[in-house]
Amino acid sequence: MVLPTFIPPVGPSPGTSHKPTVNLWEAEFGDGYSQPTPKGINHIRRAVSLAWNALTYDQMRAIVDFFESRGGCEPFYFQPYGEPVARKWTCKDWTSTADSGVWKVTAELVQSFSTVV
Secondary structure (H helix, E strand, C coil): CCCEECCCCCCCCCEEEECCCCCCEEEEEEECCEEEEEECCCCCCCCEEEEEECCHHHHHHHHHHHHHHHHCCCCCEEEECCCCCCCEEEEEEEEEEEECCCCEEEEEECCCCCCCC
């Protein structure tokens, strides 16, 4: 299966935030001493928050339709601003809102380590 690449009709608005989650085993020995160890080989999972603040209805539909077609579980490629390469992501949390005919979309992408190629 070939993974699609997410190419939004317009780039995200300024303010993309990157927030990794680091997953560790940590043994506490007392007196402030602890020993952390990574949980697996992919123990750092990237997450990005994206927002498109001024969209037409058609632009909003293109973005939302892409996320809906993935169903929150199928990975896709995307290269967020500030990342050196495209990575695999999933998106199960997005919102679209309208204000006086101008649409806004926000989305939370989480790095995917699935074996789907």
